[in-house]
Amino acid sequence: MTVTAREPRQERSRQTRERLLAATVDMLATKGWSATTVSAVAEAAGVSRGAAQHHFPTREDLITAVLEAMFTEMTAEAGQTLDQLPAGPERIDAIVDRAVSIYTGVPFKAALQVWAAAASDEALRELILPLEAKLARAAHKLTVQGLDPSGVHGATAHRLAQITLDLARGLGLADTLSDDSARRAQVTQAWVTQLKLALPD
Amino acid sequence: MTVTAREPRQERSRQTRERLLAATVDMLATKGWSATTVSAVAEAAGVSRGAAQHHFPTREDLITAVLEAMFTEMTAEAGQTLDQLPAGPERIDAIVDRAVSIYTGVPFKAALQVWAAAASDEALRELILPLEAKLARAAHKLTVQGLDPSGVHGATAHRLAQITLDLARGLGLADTLSDDSARRAQVTQAWVTQLKLALPD
Numbered sequence: 001m002t003v004t005a006r007e008p009r010q011e012r013s014r015q016t017r018e019r020l021l022a023a024t025v026d027m028l029a030t031k032g033w034s035a036t037t038v039s040a041v042a043e044a045a046g047v048s049r050g051a052a053q054h055h056f057p058t059r060e061d062l063i064t065a066v067l068e069a070m071f072t073e074m075t076a077e078a079g080q081t082l083d084q085l086p087a088g089p090e091r092i093d094a095i096v097d098r099a100v101s102i103y104t105g106v107p108f109k110a111a112l113q114v115w116a117a118a119a120s121d122e123a124l125r126e127l128i129l130p131l132e133a134k135l136a137r138a139a140h141k142l143t144v145q146g147l148d149p150s151g152v153h154g155a156t157a158h159r160l161a162q163i164t165l166d167l168a169r170g171l172g173l174a175d176t177l178s179d180d181s182a183r184r185a186q187v188t189q190a191w192v193t194q195l196k197l198a199l200p201d
Numbered sequence: 202m203t204v205t206a207r208e209p210r211q212e213r214s215r216q217t218r219e220r221l222l223a224a225t226v227d228m229l230a231t232k233g234w235s236a237t238t239v240s241a242v243a244e245a246a247g248v249s250r251g252a253a254q255h256h257f258p259t260r261e262d263l264i265t266a267v268l269e270a271m272f273t274e275m276t277a278e279a280g281q282t283l284d285q286l287p288a289g290p291e292r293i294d295a296i297v298d299r300a301v302s303i304y305t306g307v308p309f310k311a312a313l314q315v316w317a318a319a320a321s322d323e324a325l326r327e328l329i330l331p332l333e334a335k336l337a338r339a340a341h342k343l344t345v346q347g348l349d350p351s352g353v354h355g356a357t358a359h360r361l362a363q364i365t366l367d368l369a370r371g372l373g374l375a376d377t378l379s380d381d382s383a384r385r386a387q388v389t390q391a392w393v394t395q396l397k398l399a400l401p402d
Contacts, residue, residue, distance in 0.1 A: 032321035034235060109320065116317030118378055119310065120233035125378050132378070159391035166388055167364060170371030177319055177326050177333070187367055190360035194395065 017055050017065075019045045024066040028110035033117045038062050064127060067114060070107045071131040075138040078102065085146055092195050095146030099164050100188055102139060103172030112176060139165055153199050160198060167191060218256050218266075220246045225267040229311035234318045239263050265328060268315060271308045272332040276339040279303065286347050293396050296347030300365050301389055303340060304373030313377060340366055354400050361396060368392060 023045035027036045038059055042052035056062035081098050085091045102108065118124040143164050148157030171187065174180045224246035228237045239260055243253035257263035282299050286292045303309065319325040344365050349358030372388065375381045 030321060032318060035321060113317055113320065115374075115377060116314055117233060119314065120231060120236060129378060159387070160395075162384075162388050163368060163392055163395070166371035166375065167368045168371065169374050170367035170369065173316075173370050173374050174367065176316060177330060183363075186360070187363050191364055194361075194364070194399065198395065198398075 021069050025110045028113045029106045033113045075135050078138040078142045099168040103168045108172050222270050226311045229314045230307045234314045272336050276336050279339040279343045300369040304369045309373050
């Protein structure tokens, strides 16, 4: 009895936590750093303030949890993509699209808000740097394998993967204030052309 | 008499205004958006609060002025660089360094704070977008001319200039939370190598 009664409660609690985290990501991306408080997030998620504070007693707890969830998800997505890449030269199109999409989604826009706040907050910087480094490693590994699956291009592929990811980050930043998708598609296509010349099969 | 008495006063007033603007750029980059108020900037610049409010009655006035000053300076610097580019393939090194330095300096870090705030502030977004577009055009013109001074590479040079600037913006973002200069030098060098292959003299 105790077990069956506890399981739905735990499941509800887990769902509440996930709803709060999803609302935090959206709120960071659209309302910004200062507006994203535990009570504002609770209201947006349709969760009582008491329940929200049970999960996240302080704003720091909420921000820490959302950063870990966001970076874990972006890192996991990068890993999954490897199994889904097409064969032949089209894998270069696919991997560049993937890199760009990591940095143009809502989670990146939310992370950018935390990033800007961290410029003047050392504790937040200490929190974000290892998560960012882990994502960067996963994205780099994915991109190298996508660009050069057989490893024949060695150091060249590593360097071009780095350029791909820094370019993707720059394209993400250009998309934060206005819809940059048309220009981004051109730049991405031009970069794919360069990569195919530099990394012949 | 009136004229000679007024001129030093006007000159002092101009200097006070410039001190306030310089302090605002530094404070945005190091203390962030929320901390950058007229009174905090006045204190940092060693200017009385009254004098600061004479120049900038509201925070919006201060932010508008600093954005215009910052973007005007970055745009002017981009223009000046054209006359100073070396001849021969080294101009590619010089122009990539220049593009990267536009996006890794203190003004860019300050602009990033305003950018993050503008994600949830439509009035600020309306203010920043035309200034950003003007800088982007100047930086693009500079980069195309640096990459392809004789114009023989046409559309290819235009596309590679766009990649150069988006890459530079991504490198700038990677430098906001930690010193990324060693990695940045490698990525920049790898990109220069690509450009020299794609744009032979």
